Amino acid sequence: MAEHKPRIFSGIQPSGNITIGNYIGAISNWVRLQDEYESIYCIVDLHALTVRNEPAELRRRARSLLALYIACGLDPAKNILFVQSHVPAHAELTWVLNCYTYMGELSRMTQYKEKSARHSENINAGLFDYPVLMASDILLYQTDLVPIGEDQRQHLEITRDIGERFNNVYGDVFKIPEAYIPKVGARIMSLLEPAAKMSKSDENVNNFISILDPPDVIMRKCRRAVTDSEAEVRFDETNKPGVSNLMTIYACMTGKGIPEVEKEFDGKGYGDFKQAVGQSVLDILAPIQDTHARLMADKAYLDQVMAGGAARAEGLARRTLQKVYKKVGLIPRP
Numbered sequence: 001m002a003e004h005k006p007r008i009f010s011g012i013q014p015s016g017n018i019t020i021g022n023y024i025g026a027i028s029n030w031v032r033l034q035d036e037y038e039s040i041y042c043i044v045d046l047h048a049l050t051v052r053n054e055p056a057e058l059r060r061r062a063r064s065l066l067a068l069y070i071a072c073g074l075d076p077a078k079n080i081l082f083v084q085s086h087v088p089a090h091a092e093l094t095w096v097l098n099c100y101t102y103m104g105e106l107s108r109m110t111q112y113k114e115k116s117a118r119h120s121e122n123i124n125a126g127l128f129d130y131p132v133l134m135a136s137d138i139l140l141y142q143t144d145l146v147p148i149g150e151d152q153r154q155h156l157e158i159t160r161d162i163g164e165r166f167n168n169v170y171g172d173v174f175k176i177p178e179a180y181i182p183k184v185g186a187r188i189m190s191l192l193e194p195a196a197k198m199s200k201s202d203e204n205v206n207n208f209i210s211i212l213d214p215p216d217v218i219m220r221k222c223r224r225a226v227t228d229s230e231a232e233v234r235f236d237e238t239n240k241p242g243v244s245n246l247m248t249i250y251a252c253m254t255g256k257g258i259p260e261v262e263k264e265f266d267g268k269g270y271g272d273f274k275q276a277v278g279q280s281v282l283d284i285l286a287p288i289q290d291t292h293a294r295l296m297a298d299k300a301y302l303d304q305v306m307a308g309g310a311a312r313a314e315g316l317a318r319r320t321l322q323k324v325y326k327k328v329g330l331i332p333r334p
């Protein structure tokens with residue numbers, strides 16, 4: 001009998017070129033987990049509509065993100081890789097779950113508060129409802145584990161709350177998922193403002209390293225990253241947030257522990273340290289960038305992966321959606 005593996009679901013919005021924060025906090029863990037789990041990784045393009053995009057650019061970024069998933073090491077033969085808008089069940093389940101989610105709990109979401117402050121000209125209902133779409137993404141697939149960065153912890157908690165609330169009324173319809181948040185690298189900070197999270201949609205490109213930045217840009221951004229006046233490579237997130245963030249990046253890129261990094265740079269200045277951080281990022285990103293460029297030139301292959309992934313995801317998602325429709329009292333289509 002085939003062994004039944006627990007299931008993973010996760011995704012990234014094509015809201016910009018993904019950063020080393022997205023790579024360290026999410027994708028690198030997905031790659032590590034892909035053999036142990038049946039994994040479903042989504043390009044959550046519907047989520048990206050919560051802010052304004054240039055349509056052709058959004059399409060390009062979604063395709064590029066699929067190429068990056070593969071270039072980072074996600075094997076399309078082992079994992080289901082697909083685009084959220086290709087599987088209508090995500091939007092359909094969102095409507096149902098909206099009716100089981102309270103305005104009060106959505107208005108407490110940190111991301112909603114931050115994004116509505118940042119996009120005060122466009123505080124749309126989609127931004128408010130973002131966590132319900134995310135809950136639908138996860139619950140549709142009867143997911144066991146959701147590997148995410150720290151910033152998504154609150155959204156995973158509301159996903160669990162919505163799922164449990166629904167199950168309490170209708171029986172065990174949804175599996176209640178657990179979060180998988182890495183111990184190191186769950187919150188990579190902005191390079192120039194280390195009190196804020198590194199984000200791909202940041203207006204200042206010097207705050208993040210994009211996974212597709214050319215080598216000279218990566219080295220320059222590392223050189224310019226904010227540190228402090230102590231000239232001591234020591235991990236102390238409260239008093240040395242900039243240096244501690246660079247240490248975390250270096251540790252994640254090299255696979256070294258933080259104490260080992262402290263020892264390695266004992267007595268060395270920030271110049272040497274930043275050079276080493278930049279080089280460690282380049283070493284990881286160079287092969288990813290090469291593969292990404294090759295895949296982007298092969299539209300037929302990316303289309304084939306997208307179509308195959310959507311077909312497999314659709315089959316799983318429909319099963320859950322039909323169960324939900326039946327439970328809430330909708331007539332099955334004759």
Ligand code: AQP
Pocket residue numbers: 011012013014015016019021022023024025026147148149150151152185186187188189197198199200201202
């Ligand atoms: N700085 C970060 N450090 C560690 N993990 C991070 N993630 C995001 N930023 C960091 C994780 O990456 C995954 C994808 O996130 P998303 O695209 O769905 O949305 P997000 O969390 O809002 O990421 P961004 O980069 O900040 O996007 P924008 O700028 O569009 O809002 C998630 O697992 C997230 O935790």
